[in-house]
Amino acid sequence: MEADYPDLLPNASELEASYYKRTGVYPMHGTIVVKDSVLAEHPWIAKSLYDAFDQAKKEWLARLDAGEATAASDKKYLELRKIVGHDPLPYGLQANLKTIETLEATAFRQGLTPRRMSINELFVDPLAR
Template sequence: MLLSGEIDAAIGAGPVDSPDVQPLFSEPDAADAAWHQKTGIYPISHMVVVKNARLEANPGLEQELFEVFKTAKSHYIEGLHSGDHPSQADRALLKMAEVVGDDPIPYGFESSRKTLETFVRFNVEQGVIPEKVDPEELFPASTLTLA
């Protein structure tokens, strides 16, 4: 889409083999690292949403789901660090690990707190939501300390 001119810019387009597509910033990896070091914000890429009614009908479901995803992530991270995953996405995560530490996929509320607080603040400032919401209110209390 970048090459055809259908879009003028993209986030996370990955490598494009054309001189017509260039990063917006010189040295984008260094800019990413500097921004993370300055703000402590790490973009959230996925989130699991479960209706309150489903949680109320199935006590402990939130903890079970958390553990299932945590286990899957643990296996993936082990393989990532062992070099078993040579894909482009895996190499990008290993680059991110150089910036944020051994775990390039932070998991749990506390690791996302600063990002969530910033997201809420930006949404209030831009008029997307009418007032500030405490991120803790968006998650079952039993999940706030899971990591």
């Protein structure tokens, strides 16, 4: 069953496109969380998770390209491609660095974090393991 997440603003798509044009930032749509203790004991997990999700996304992108992915969410991501390019859900630190840096600075400015934090404190780079 597909969840329905209504936009907060009626012209959200236009606002997102405008913000992306001005800043190069399009919010990430999620993260995968693994406990530090699990990664310490099984350091291969981060890369294995990344590889599994990346392979699934490659297959999904191929279905989008072929016109075979036709769910409402697929149509949303086809529209998003017009704003952000071929891959509407980029994975990895490098692909999301500008967004992560903006998120970190905003979290600090809003008092959600006690101090400025480095990217390496916040995220594990599965491609660097």
